Amino acid sequence: MADKIETHTLSVLVDNEPGVLARVIGLFSGRGYNIESLVVAEVDAARHLSRITLVTSGTPMVIEQIKAQLDRLVPVHTVRDLTIEGAHVARELALIKVVGSGEKRVESLRIADIFRARAVDSTIESFVFEMTGAPEKIDAFVNLMRPLGLVDVSRTGVVAITRGAKGI
Amino acid sequence: MTTATKPPATAAEMTGAEVILKALADQGVEVVFGYPGGAVLPIYDAMFKSNYVRHILVRHEQAAVHAAEGYARSTGKVGVVLVTSGPGATNAVTGLTDALMDSVPVVCLTGQVATHLIGNDAFQEADTTGITRPCTKHNYLVKDSGALAKTIHEAFHVAKSGRPGPVVIDLPKDIQLAKAPYVGPEDVEHKTYRPRRTPDPQAIEQAVEMIAKAKRPLFYCGGGVVNSGPKASELLTQFVRMTGYPVTLTLMGLGSVPASDPLFLGMVGMHGMYESNMAMHDCDLMINIGARFDDRVTGKLTEFAPHSKKIHFDIDPSSINKNVRVDLPVVGDAGEVLAALIAQWKKKKAKPDGAALAKWWDQIKKWQARDCLRYKASKTLIKPQYALERLYALTKDLDPYITTEVGQHQMWAAQFFKFEQPMHWMTSGGLGTMGYGLPAAIGAQIAHPDRLCIDVAGEASILMNIQEMSTAVQYRLPVKVFILNNQWMGMVRQWQELIHGGRYSESYTEALPDFVKLADAFGGVGFRITKPSDVDGVIKEMIKVKKPVIVDCAVDQKENCFPMIPSGAAHNDMLLGPEDQAAKPTSDEGLALV
Numbered sequence: 174m175a176d177k178i179e180t181h182t183l184s185v186l187v188d189n190e191p192g193v194l195a196r197v198i199g200l201f202s203g204r205g206y207n208i209e210s211l212v213v214a215e216v217d218a219a220r221h222l223s224r225i226t227l228v229t230s231g232t233p234m235v236i237e238q239i240k241a242q243l244d245r246l247v248p249v250h251t252v253r254d255l256t257i258e259g260a261h262v263a264r265e266l267a268l269i270k271v272v273g274s275g276e277k278r279v280e281s282l283r284i285a286d287i288f289r290a291r292a293v294d295s296t297i298e299s300f301v302f303e304m305t306g307a308p309e310k311i312d313a314f315v316n317l318m319r320p321l322g323l324v325d326v327s328r329t330g331v332v333a334i335t336r337g338a339k340g341i
Numbered sequence: 342m343t344t345a346t347k348p349p350a351t352a353a354e355m356t357g358a359e360v361i362l363k364a365l366a367d368q369g370v371e372v373v374f375g376y377p378g379g380a381v382l383p384i385y386d387a388m389f390k391s392n393y394v395r396h397i398l399v400r401h402e403q404a405a406v407h408a409a410e411g412y413a414r415s416t417g418k419v420g421v422v423l424v425t426s427g428p429g430a431t432n433a434v435t436g437l438t439d440a441l442m443d444s445v446p447v448v449c450l451t452g453q454v455a456t457h458l459i460g461n462d463a464f465q466e467a468d469t470t471g472i473t474r475p476c477t478k479h480n481y482l483v484k485d486s487g488a489l490a491k492t493i494h495e496a497f498h499v500a501k502s503g504r505p506g507p508v509v510i511d512l513p514k515d516i517q518l519a520k521a522p523y524v525g526p527e528d529v530e531h532k533t534y535r536p537r538r539t540p541d542p543q544a545i546e547q548a549v550e551m552i553a554k555a556k557r558p559l560f561y562c563g564g565g566v567v568n569s570g571p572k573a574s575e576l577l578t579q580f581v582r583m584t585g586y587p588v589t590l591t592l593m594g595l596g597s598v599p600a601s602d603p604l605f606l607g608m609v610g611m612h613g614m615y616e617s618n619m620a621m622h623d624c625d626l627m628i629n630i631g632a633r634f635d636d637r638v639t640g641k642l643t644e645f646a647p648h649s650k651k652i653h654f655d656i657d658p659s660s661i662n663k664n665v666r667v668d669l670p671v672v673g674d675a676g677e678v679l680a681a682l683i684a685q686w687k688k689k690k691a692k693p694d695g696a697a698l699a700k701w702w703d704q705i706k707k708w709q710a711r712d713c714l715r716y717k718a719s720k721t722l723i724k725p726q727y728a729l730e731r732l733y734a735l736t737k738d739l740d741p742y743i744t745t746e747v748g749q750h751q752m753w754a755a756q757f758f759k760f761e762q763p764m765h766w767m768t769s770g771g772l773g774t775m776g777y778g779l780p781a782a783i784g785a786q787i788a789h790p791d792r793l794c795i796d797v798a799g800e801a802s803i804l805m806n807i808q809e810m811s812t813a814v815q816y817r818l819p820v821k822v823f824i825l826n827n828q829w830m831g832m833v834r835q836w837q838e839l840i841h842g843g844r845y846s847e848s849y850t851e852a853l854p855d856f857v858k859l860a861d862a863f864g865g866v867g868f869r870i871t872k873p874s875d876v877d878g879v880i881k882e883m884i885k886v887k888k889p890v891i892v893d894c895a896v897d898q899k900e901n902c903f904p905m906i907p908s909g910a911a912h913n914d915m916l917l918g919p920e921d922q923a924a925k926p927t928s929d930e931g932l933a934l935v
C-alpha cells in the first residue's frame with residue numbers, strides 16, 4: 174500500500190467567475206491535498222475563461238481523486254494532467270534580489286549571465302534579477318545566489334502548456 | 342394538491358421577487374419550506390400577492406432543509422427552501438451539509454443584504470456563499486438582476502442532474518426589488534455542466550463477462566440506485582433475479598430491491614446483517630452499483646473483501662477509487678447502467694456458474710442460520726427490537742414512509758423494517774444528523790398527505806427539532822413520532838460501554854420532558870407505552886389518530902444494537918450479541934475512528 178508520492182502538473186480551464194479560485198483552494202484544503210504552486214489568470218476574455226495551472230503531489234490514487242474532484246466542480250470545463258499526457262513546456266518567472274559588493278557582486282552578475290537572468294534593477298549595492306525557466310533551473314540559480322548575498326525571492330509558480338500542434 | 346394558478350405568460354415588468362416566484366413555478370415547484378426575515382421580505386410580499394407556490398412555515402431553518410429533503414427523497418423532485426440572510430442562512434447549514442452527504446436535490450434560496458452593503462458587516466450579513474461553498478454542490482450570489490432567472494433555472498439543473506445535491510442561491514435584497522427580465526427554463530442551458538450518464542459499452546461488455554464468470558458474486562448497491570429513480574430499482578431487481586446472485590444494500594439503498602426477495606441478504610455495514618458482511622468478506626466478485634465504499638460499510642480497509650475483484654458503477658467519478666481501488670471502474674447513471682447490463686446479459690445469453698453458485702448459497706444459508714437479529718425477549722421490559730417488530734408488522738400494509746433520527750433506534754429501524762419499494766425510507770446516513778427525522782417526516786407528509794409517515798425517534802434526537810411539532814399541527818399533518826425512549830443517548834452509551842470501559846460520560850439524560858404532555862401542549866396527541874402487552878394497542882390507536890402524534894415508548898435502557906462491526910475491525914470479526922462483547926475488545930487503532 175506504500176504508494177510512491179508523485180508530482181503532477183494539472184491544467185484546469187475554468188469559468189472566470191467570482192469564487193472559482195476559492196472553490197479550487199477550498200477543495201484542496203478541505204480534503205487535505207497538497208498545492209505546490211498555483212497560477213491563475215484569464216486566458217480568454219470573450220468567453221470568460223481562466224486557466225489554472227497547479228502543481229500537486231500525492232500517491233497515484235490521490236492524484237486521480239484530485240482530478241475527479243476538480244472535474245466535479247460546476248465551473249470547471251476541463252482538467253488535464255500534463256505530467257501523464259506527455260511532453261509539455263513548464264516555465265516559471267522569478268525575481269531575485271541580491272545585495273553585496275566587491276567580488277561577490279561581480280560573481281553574481283557572472284552567474285546571472287550564464288543563467289540568462291537579466292538585471293532589471295540595480296543600485297550600487299544590489300541587483301534584482303529576472304529569470305524565466307523550468308523550476309529546477311530557478312532553484313539552481315537561487316541556490317548559487319545564497320552565498321552571494323541573496324535577500325529576497327519572488328516566484329510566480331509554474332505555467333505549462335503541451336508541446337506540439339495540438340491545443341490542451 | 343395546490344391551487345397554483347399559472348403566472349402570466351408574458352412578464353414584461355416584473356420585480357426580482359416576482360421573477361423568482363415565476364421561475365419556481367416554471368420549474369414545477371409546488372411547495373417551498375421557509376422562514377421569513379428582513380432580507381427576503383420582498384419575496385414574501387410577492388408570495389402574498391400571488392399563489393404560484395405553497396409555502397410551509399417551519400419553526401427553524403435547519404428543519405426547512407430537512408423537510409425539503411424528506412419531500413425530495415419521497416418524491417424524486419427537487420426540495421425547495423427559502424430563508425433569510427445571516428442567521429437564517431447559518432441555521433440552514435446543517436441541513437445543506439446533510440443533503441450534500443446524502444446526495445439529495447435541494448435548492449435553497451437565501452436572502453442577502455443589498456449589493457452595495459455586502460462586505461460592510463451590515464445587519465444580518467453573513468458570507469453565505471463563503472460559508473456554504475464546502476457544504477453545497479454549487480452556490481451562486483446573484484449580483485445582477487439580468488442573470489436572476491437564468492441562475493435559478495441553472496440551479497435546478499445542477500441540483501438534480503448527475504449526483505444530486507444542494508444548491509444555494511444568495512439573493513441580495515435590492516435584486517429582489519429591482520425590475521428584472523424573465524427567461525423560461527427552456528432557454529437556459531449550462532455552459533459546461535453535463536455529467537456523464539451513459540456507461541461505456543466496452544466496460545459493460547467486460548462487466549458482464551466478469552459477472553457471468555464469478556463463483557462467489559455479491560451485488561452491493563446503494564443510494565445511487567434510489568436516486569436514479571424507481572425504474573433503476575426495478576431494473577436492479579430484474580437483473581439480480583436474472584443472475585440469481587445474492588444482493589446486499591447500504592443504509593441509503595434500502596428498498597431498491599424488495600426486502601422480501603429471497604436473494605436479498607439484508608443491509609450491509611457496521612450494524613448490517615451477519616450474512617451480508619460475511620458474504621462481502623468472502624465474495625470473489627463485488628458488483629457495486631451506486632454505493633460509495635463508505636467507512637461504515639468497509640470496516641477495516643486493509644482486510645476489506647480481500648479475495649474479491651470489484652466492479653464499481655457510479656455517476657460520480659470522484660466516488661470511484663477513493664477509498665477502495667476497484668478492478669473495473671464505470672461512470673454512469675445506475676438506471677442506464679442496469680439497462681445496459683441486462684441488454685448485454687441477454688445478448689450474450691450469459692449463464693451463471695450453477696454449481697459454484699449453489700455452493701455459495703449453501704455457505705450463505707449457513708450464515709443466515711445464525712439469525713443475527715435475534716434478541717432476548719422479555720415479558721416485563723419492552724425491548725426496542727420488539728417495539729419495532731410490532732410497529733413494522735402493524736403498519737406494513739399501509740406502505741408507510743419511515744424517517745428516523747440518529748442513534749440505536751435508527752439502526753434497529755433499518756434492521757427491522759422491511760422495505761419493498763424505494764423512496765419510503767429516509768434517514769440521515771452520511772452526516773448522521775440528530776434532529777433529521779421529524780422535519781423529514783413533515784416533508785414526506787406534505788408530499789403524501791393521505792399516507793402514514795412515521796419518524797422512528799430517540800428521546801435525545803427528537804429534542805433537537807421538537808419545535809416542528811408546531812409546524813405539523815399548523816398544517817394538520819398527521820405525522821407520527823415513535824420514540825424509543827431509553828433515557829440514554831443509546832448509541833453513545835453503547836460505544837462507551839464497548840470502548841471506554843463503561844465510563845458513561847454525559848450520555849444519560851437526567852431530565853426529560855413529559856412527551857405526552859408535550860404532544861398535548863403543541864396541539865397533537867400523546868401516548869405512553871410502558872408494558873410489552875400495551876405495544877400493539879397503542880400502535881393501532883396511533884394509526885387511527887388523524888393528528889400529529891408522539892408515542893413515548895419506554896424501552897429497555899441497557900439494550901445494545903447488534904450485530905456490530907466494532908470500529909477498526911474487519912467484516913468477519915463481528916460482534917453478534919452481548920456474549921461477544923467481552924471476548925473481542927476494540928483495537929487501539931479502532932479507538933481513534935469515529
Ligand SMILES: Cc1ncc(C[n+]2csc(CCOP(=O)(O)OP(=O)(O)O)c2C)c(N)n1
Pocket residue numbers: 746747748749750751773774775776798799800801802803825827829830831832833
Ligand atoms: C447533531 C448531532 N449531535 C451529536 C451526535 C452524536 N450522536 C450520535 S447518536 C447520539 C445519541 C442519540 O440518542 P437518542 O436520540 O436517544 O437515540 P438512541 O441511540 O438512544 O436510540 C449522539 C449524541 C449526532 N449524531 N448528531
Ligand SMILES: [Mg+2]
Pocket residue numbers: 748799800801825826827828829830831
Ligand atoms: Mg435514547
